[in-house]
Amino acid sequence: MKVLLINPNQVRTPPAPPIGLEFIAASLEQSGHAIRMLDLCFSLDLYADIDKAMSEFRPEIAGISIRNIDSVLFPNNEFYLDSIRQIVLHLKKRYGIPVIIGGAALMVEASALLDYLGADYGISGPAENVINDVLVKLQRGQETDRIIRGNYQPYAPSPRCTAGIDYSRYYQEGGIAGFETHKGCSSSCVYCIEANSPVAFKNPMHVVQEIRGFVEQGFDHFHLCDAEFNEDLDQALTFCEALKKSAMTIRWVAYMKPGNFSQKLFRLMRETGVYLITLTIDSFKKCPLYWSDTEKIIFNAKNNDITVVVDLLTGFPYEDEELLTWCLDFFRRLSPERVNINTHIRLYRNLPITRIIKADPSLFCFLMGSVTDENMIRPLFFNRIDNNKLRELIAEDKFFKIEGTEIGVNYSRFNI
Numbered sequence: 001m002k003v004l005l006i007n008p009n010q011v012r013t014p015p016a017p018p019i020g021l022e023f024i025a026a027s028l029e030q031s032g033h034a035i036r037m038l039d040l041c042f043s044l045d046l047y048a049d050i051d052k053a054m055s056e057f058r059p060e061i062a063g064i065s066i067r068n069i070d071s072v073l074f075p076n077n078e079f080y081l082d083s084i085r086q087i088v089l090h091l092k093k094r095y096g097i098p099v100i101i102g103g104a105a106l107m108v109e110a111s112a113l114l115d116y117l118g119a120d121y122g123i124s125g126p127a128e129n130v131i132n133d134v135l136v137k138l139q140r141g142q143e144t145d146r147i148i149r150g151n152y153q154p155y156a157p158s159p160r161c162t163a164g165i166d167y168s169r170y171y172q173e174g175g176i177a178g179f180e181t182h183k184g185c186s187s188s189c190v191y192c193i194e195a196n197s198p199v200a201f202k203n204p205m206h207v208v209q210e211i212r213g214f215v216e217q218g219f220d221h222f223h224l225c226d227a228e229f230n231e232d233l234d235q236a237l238t239f240c241e242a243l244k245k246s247a248m249t250i251r252w253v254a255y256m257k258p259g260n261f262s263q264k265l266f267r268l269m270r271e272t273g274v275y276l277i278t279l280t281i282d283s284f285k286k287c288p289l290y291w292s293d294t295e296k297i298i299f300n301a302k303n304n305d306i307t308v309v310v311d312l313l314t315g316f317p318y319e320d321e322e323l324l325t326w327c328l329d330f331f332r333r334l335s336p337e338r339v340n341i342n343t344h345i346r347l348y349r350n351l352p353i354t355r356i357i358k359a360d361p362s363l364f365c366f367l368m369g370s371v372t373d374e375n376m377i378r379p380l381f382f383n384r385i386d387n388n389k390l391r392e393l394i395a396e397d398k399f400f401k402i403e404g405t406e407i408g409v410n411y412s413r414f415n416i
């Protein structure tokens with residue numbers, strides 16, 4: 001089949017290359033389909049670019065990757081789906097082709113998202129392993145589920161096709177290439193759409209080869225696209241050892257969570273070029289071990305000259321000011337480079353935190369945003385600590401930042 005793969009993501013603070021589409025493109029090519037990538041990130045005229053691709057390539061189906069529903073911040077939330085809905089509508093009405101959607105956003109509420117966008121099919125989870133079957137069924141006129149669950153076979157080769165992605169432009173505008181060592185996350189954070197998603201590791205040698213492909217083109221700065229790098233200590237060590245053995249000189253940044261670390265891991269991370277980690281922390285019902293792991297990770301990273309930025313989500317139901325004050329004092333003592341504090345919790349329909357809030361009407365007064373959208377596709381937040389109170393508690397400590405007050409991501413703020 002002829003498949004047009006579209007990246008509609010125009011966020012450029014910084015721009016993020018569509019790594020998921022690259023895996024899909026390679027998988028489709030290997031299965032004998034003709035593909036064309038349409039990256040709209042830098043497009044100045046979306047519809048002119050879409051029409052040009054449609055008339056030149058004449059695809060039979062379009063695949064659209066959706067990274068995020070919205071910017072997950074409040075206030076000044078940016079909602080991305082309306083412009084994507086217009087693209088879906090354009091493809092269907094003007095060209096009459098089916099549209100299949102995928103990407104990280106579908107981990108939320110795939111069916112409601114499909115309805116909202118007016119698309120035909122959706123793949124939730126890694127799509128590269130299942131999209132060919134979907135296309136074959138469509139080609140044969142066989143019945144296909146509307147929502148297909150994606151999967152990834154551990155250690156399976158996962159080639160990437162970057163044709164049509166202008167990496168030089170991404171780098172010029174502050175973006176960097178990503179790579180991933182695994183899919184999924186085994187943690188069960190109550191507010192996270194990736195919680196308890198199936199974990200499958202990639203072959204470290206394949207990932208290193210993938211990085212080499214970029215290095216050979218002159219790109220040496222990367223970010224890890226894993227939910228959290230330290231999903232498994234042995235796997236993280238094996239990957240770092242393979243990267244070290246490759247003797248490539250690169251710089252890279254990673255997300256990490258408390259747990260699954262060792263002094264050796266941090267040493268290897270530094271030796272292979274890690275200069276920044278973002279540590280994902282939340283204050284919801286944590287045990288002492290969680291805080292002690294947090295402390296040790298910050299200590300070990302600093303000991304290896306790795307900058308640590310903490311993304312702290314707090315202000316959950318039933319938490320009080322005492323806990324917030326304790327968290328602030330805890331990080332004052334550990335003094336990472338920065339602590340980004342977010343007290344606006346984005347709710348999605350099937351999350352445990354949403355069920356907790358829905359069960360207690362006394363919490364409804366802390367809801368803000370689109371309270372009437374039952375599917376919670378339009379942004380809905382829970383917030384019980386207002387920013388003025390937060391500013392008062394932060395006082396003069398400059399390394400605390402209130403999330404949403406500054407544009408950018410951690411690697412663009414601390415590109416050392």
Ligand code: SF4
Pocket residue numbers: 185186187188189192193194195196227228257280
């Ligand atoms: S550890 Fe990170 S990715 Fe995993 S569930 Fe928690 S917040 Fe989500």
